[in-house]
Amino acid sequence: MAKAVKNVQPAPSIPKAVAVLEMANQTYKGEGKTVAEALMAIPMEYTQVKYKGTIRVEQDGKSFERLFPLMPLRRIFASKVYKEHWANAVQKFLK
Numbered sequence: 670m671a672k673a674v675k676n677v678q679p680a681p682s683i684p685k686a687v688a689v690l691e692m693a694n695q696t697y698k699g700e701g702k703t704v705a706e707a708l709m710a711i712p713m714e715y716t717q718v719k720y721k722g723t724i725r726v727e728q729d730g731k732s733f734e735r736l737f738p739l740m741p742l743r744r745i746f747a748s749k750v751y752k753e754h755w756a757n758a759v760q761k762f763l764k
Contacts, residue, residue, distance in 0.1 A: 685701070685702050685703070685728055685729065686700070686701050686702065686703055686704045686706065686707040686726065686727070686728040687699070687700050687707055687726070687727045687728075688700075688701075688704065688707035688708045688710070688711055688724065688725070688726050689724070689725045689726075689727075690711050690713060690722055690723070690724050691722055691723045691725070692718070692719075692720050692721070692722030692723075692742075693719065693720045693722075697711050697712060697713055698711070699711035699712075703756070703760065704726050704728060704756040704757075704759050704760040704763070705752070705753050705756035705757065705760070707726065707756075708724075708726075708745075708752050708755075708756050709749075709752065711746075713746050714746060715743045715744075715746040715747035717746075718739070718742050718743045718746055719739075720739065721736065721737060721738050721739050721742065722736075722737055722742050723735065723736050723737070724737065724742075724745075726756075726759050726763070728760070728763050729763070731763045732763075733759050733762055733763060
């Protein structure tokens with residue numbers, strides 16, 4: 670008599686980087702393989718940034734947190750190039 674074999678699905682991959690934006694008592698979260706991808710995954714446009722906020726990035730058990738005034742925070746979400754530049758600087762810091 671043959672035994673039934675269950676199909677085992679591999680565990681879903683855990684993202685390497687998580688970016689969290691806390692602004693005006695609301696939290697926005699993005700996940701990705703890199704810090705840049707995690708920042709790009711935050712569902713926020715620069716026109717929605719109305720207050721100062723804190724961005725916290727976690728990667729491989731290390732974390733980085735920074736408080737941004739309104740205009741620099743808007744600049745990060747207004748420009749993809751600036752967002753990638755800031756993400757690369759943070760990623761170098763986390764290594």
